[in-house]
Amino acid sequence: MTDKLTVSVLxxxxxxxxxxxxxxxxxxxxxxxxRSRAKAEPLAAxxxxxxxxxxxxxxxxxxxxxxxxxxxxxxxxMRRAAxxxxxxxxxxxxxxxxxxxxxxxxxxxxAHGLVFFDAPVLGTRAPAEAGQLTVLAAGPxxxxxxxxxxxxxxxxxxxxxxxxxxxxxxxxxKLVANSWVLAxxxxxxxxxxxxxxxxxxxxxxxxxxxDGPLDMGYLRAKAALVLEDRLSPAGFAVTTAEKxxxxxxxxxxxxxxxxxxAEAVAERFGRAGALGHGDEDMAAAYxxxxxxxxxxxx
Numbered sequence: 092m093t094d095k096l097t098v099s100v101l102x103x104x105x106x107x108x109x110x111x112x113x114x115x116x117x118x119x120x121x122x123x124x125x126r127s128r129a130k131a132e133p134l135a136a137x138x139x140x141x142x143x144x145x146x147x148x149x150x151x152x153x154x155x156x157x158x159x160x161x162x163x164x165x166x167x168x169m170r171r172a173a174x175x176x177x178x179x180x181x182x183x184x185x186x187x188x189x190x191x192x193x194x195x196x197x198x199x200x201x202a203h204g205l206v207f208f209d210a211p212v213l214g215t216r217a218p219a220e221a222g223q224l225t226v227l228a229a230g231p232x233x234x235x236x237x238x239x240x241x242x243x244x245x246x247x248x249x250x251x252x253x254x255x256x257x258x259x260x261x262x263x264x265k266l267v268a269n270s271w272v273l274a275x276x277x278x279x280x281x282x283x284x285x286x287x288x289x290x291x292x293x294x295x296x297x298x299x300x301x302d303g304p305l306d307m308g309y310l311r312a313k314a315a316l317v318l319e320d321r322l323s324p325a326g327f328a329v330t331t332a333e334k335x336x337x338x339x340x341x342x343x344x345x346x347x348x349x350x351x352x353a354e355a356v357a358e359r360f361g362r363a364g365a366l367g368h369g370d371e372d373m374a375a376a377y378x379x380x381x382x383x384x385x386x387x388x389x
Contacts, residue, residue: 107158145172162192178204189338197257284380
């Protein structure tokens with residue numbers, strides 16, 4: 092298999108568009124599709140072919156990469172793409188689909204002769220645009236030569252978790268990692284909200300924990316988005332964070348694990364979305380701490 096591939100990217104939101112651009116830059120032929128064509132159109136200037144339908148996008152593709160909202164969305168789009176799929180093509184499924192949906196996706200792949208890779212990614216807008224994502228991947232060794240050029244184009248690191256994409260080892264690791272990311276994001280918002288309510292300067296808090304075991308670059312980065320009013324464009328949106336948090340809660344329930352923090356985090360993101368912050372960076376969960384989403388006046 093040549094290193095230069097024809098890759099179909101289905102879903103060109105924050106992550107998918109960045110991945111498509113990096114695939115073009117790496118010399119691959121990219122055929123992009125998005126439910127809202129306006130989000131895919133800018134990719135034409137980068138050298139991608141923007142398709143009108145999923146079927147058109149996947150026709151002749153060596154690799155189909157899905158980066159959609161959730162598992163049901165990925166399955167729906169692949170069903171629409173089915174007439175254009177070629178047997179033996181590789182499906183890199185990068186949507187954070189959760190453990191429940193993964194079985195249906197793998198079953199679809201098997202029914203259409205696709206080689207299935209479970210391959211969610213870790214990272215937000217900035218690392219996606221820089222091609223610095225971490226790819227969590229599970230799939231057969233025999234087909235890895237085909238997907239490695241794709242992973243190398245979009246990511247700085249690939250973590251292999253297994254030989255069988257249908258087993259969901261990559262998705263399970265992604266959910267564990269996201270449980271920490273989302274909890275840390277929610278906690279950042281709450282510490283800023285409490286400081287606001289109690290009249291404490293956030294810088295006094297940061298000075299208190301500086302260079303100690305409680306300090307964390309992620310805390311400071313997310314706090315800065317709130318304090319400097321840089322919540323748009325989102326690196327990772329509130330609505331997507333809520334979706335992932337609910338997937339984490341359901342995965343825990345299916346395996347007999349009660350996740351009180353993750354459940355509260357999901358509700359917090361949901362409340363922030365209902366207050367009008369759904370398209371902002373997930374750090375906007377900060378506003379869920381206040382009645383009607385408005386911090387108290389000084």
